[in-house]
Amino acid sequence: MVNHDLLNCQEVWREISNYVDGDVDASLRTRMDEHFHACAHCASVLAGVKNVVQLYGDERMLEVPAGFGERLEKRLGQKLEHTLDERRVWNAAPMPSRWSSWSAWLMPVAAVALFVGALALVDTLTFHNPAKSVMAERGHNIPPDMLVVVSDGSKVFHVAGCPFIHDKATERTITARQAMRDGYVPCSRCMRKYLTASLTGQPPIDSANSDSDEDQEEVVSAAGH
Amino acid sequence: MSGPDLALNNPGQAGDTRERDLISRVQAGQHELFYELVRPYERRIYAAALAILRNEPDAEDAAQEAMLKAFKNIGQFRAEARFSTWLIQITVNESLMRRRRERTVAMEPIDNRRDGAGPGEESDYAPRDFADWREIPSETLERKEVRQRLAEALSTLDRKYREVFVMRDMEHLNIQETAEALGISVASVKTRLLRARLMLRDLLAAGWKQGWFSRVPFEKGTKPW
Numbered sequence: 001m002v003n004h005d006l007l008n009c010q011e012v013w014r015e016i017s018n019y020v021d022g023d024v025d026a027s028l029r030t031r032m033d034e035h036f037h038a039c040a041h042c043a044s045v046l047a048g049v050k051n052v053v054q055l056y057g058d059e060r061m062l063e064v065p066a067g068f069g070e071r072l073e074k075r076l077g078q079k080l081e082h083t084l085d086e087r088r089v090w091n092a093a094p095m096p097s098r099w100s101s102w103s104a105w106l107m108p109v110a111a112v113a114l115f116v117g118a119l120a121l122v123d124t125l126t127f128h129n130p131a132k133s134v135m136a137e138r139g140h141n142i143p144p145d146m147l148v149v150v151s152d153g154s155k156v157f158h159v160a161g162c163p164f165i166h167d168k169a170t171e172r173t174i175t176a177r178q179a180m181r182d183g184y185v186p187c188s189r190c191m192r193k194y195l196t197a198s199l200t201g202q203p204p205i206d207s208a209n210s211d212s213d214e215d216q217e218e219v220v221s222a223a224g225h
Numbered sequence: 226m227s228g229p230d231l232a233l234n235n236p237g238q239a240g241d242t243r244e245r246d247l248i249s250r251v252q253a254g255q256h257e258l259f260y261e262l263v264r265p266y267e268r269r270i271y272a273a274a275l276a277i278l279r280n281e282p283d284a285e286d287a288a289q290e291a292m293l294k295a296f297k298n299i300g301q302f303r304a305e306a307r308f309s310t311w312l313i314q315i316t317v318n319e320s321l322m323r324r325r326r327e328r329t330v331a332m333e334p335i336d337n338r339r340d341g342a343g344p345g346e347e348s349d350y351a352p353r354d355f356a357d358w359r360e361i362p363s364e365t366l367e368r369k370e371v372r373q374r375l376a377e378a379l380s381t382l383d384r385k386y387r388e389v390f391v392m393r394d395m396e397h398l399n400i401q402e403t404a405e406a407l408g409i410s411v412a413s414v415k416t417r418l419l420r421a422r423l424m425l426r427d428l429l430a431a432g433w434k435q436g437w438f439s440r441v442p443f444e445k446g447t448k449p450w
Contacts, residue, residue: 010349017419023400045352048426051361055375056394056425060366062268063376065281068288069267073260075289079296080256 007035012042020049141194142186144177155184162190244308251299259296266309269396270316276391277320279380287323291316310402313392317406350420353427361429365437374437378428382421389414390421 012035018024019032036043055061148157154166157179164187165171176186186195247262263270270291275284295315302311365371379387392403393414400418404411429437 052425064271
């Protein structure tokens with residue numbers, strides 16, 4: 001290899017691809033030309049790269065399997081037929097079996113009905129089942145004029161003296177009607193007899209406290225904070 | 226699919242004009258002309274798919290699917306772009322999508338999955354052979370075994386080098402188009418292209434010594450490198 005002042009062989013190799021593509025500036029091209037004249041090794045590399053580009057760039061290197069064109073044409077033809085079929089269906093004159101005048105109206109109407117029905121179902125399942133217990137939700141047997149106790153920090157109303165009143169220092173007495181109007185729900189313990197009666201129609205059971213009762217108080221209290 | 230003889234085999238301005246006319250007619254609804262439009266690019270489309278998928282049946286299917294997508298989206302093609310580049314871009318996208326879907330990437334060597342310029346890619350590639358080269362006449366490509374040997378040499382390259390080389394030197398996309406088609410940077414395209422060309426040159430040098438390009442038939446069973 002030659003001892004070239006400006007470009008060494010590595011530098012030439014690094015740019016040789018750009019040189020073949022004509023993607024070097026005039027100054028660099030001149031310096032590389034000088035190097036190729038003086039360096040047989042780099043001239044060999046250049047000749048080889050040119051051979052590679054020329055041979056692989058030849059159209060004959062792009063071979064396809066036998067019958068490729070025919071298969072492609074056939075598949076495109078099938079697609080075209082399919083497209084034309086679809087177009088015929090949509091553009092066709094009124095067809096009793098498909099889009100007669102009544103069915104053309106029926107489909108959108110059915111879609112709207114289905115949509116409304118789905119909304120109603122979602123409404124039933126979601127908006128009428130807020131995050132509070134079933135017991136609290138069904139306090140319809142509570143006399144509206146019954147005096148109940150509410151307090152800050154909780155959205156539960158109680159009968160006076162209930163041990164589960166959340167913050168006794170802030171308790172105040174209002175009617176059950178007012179309490180429910182203000183978003184309060186009945187305590188599942190002291191109001192149990194009204195709640196169970198409304199749920200089952202059975203006499204109230206004076207049972208011990210359950211875990212679900214505790215949960216209800218916690219959930220509602222948390223919501224009230 | 227049959228249509229008027231509108232094959233676009235004549236390169237140059239006349240061919241471009243005919244192609245533009247054909248595109249307009251297909252976009253206007255003469256869908257049966259679509260195959261005539263893509264027929265001149267069949268081999269390039271297949272080669273692009275094969276470079277990525279490395280499996281002939283998969284490449285053919287991907288090429289067909291890509292042409293169906295091109296057919297479906299022909300209305301979106303704009304005259305500012307080259308039609309051939311547009312088709313190749315769709316084919317590359319389809320092929321890359323299939324490769325991702327089939328998870329073949331995970332089965333390739335880690336170095337193959339690196340998209341940016343990795344350590345091996347950034348380091349200079351030193352040519353191994355400095356034999357005195359002369360130009361290999363393109364007539365040698367008439368011989369099937371020469372084309373096969375060249376294809377085999379190409380198949381030994383790592384995926385990232387092979388894909389760039391095929392897009393740039395066989396599909397004749399420019400550097401920017403190659404970068405966009407493969408989703409890599411222009412710098413990566415240049416680096417990989419240089420390396421691919423130098424590696425293929427070394428492989429061809431070995432083949433030269435083995436008599437690939439001579440008139441003497443290649444001996445079956447022997448390895449050129």
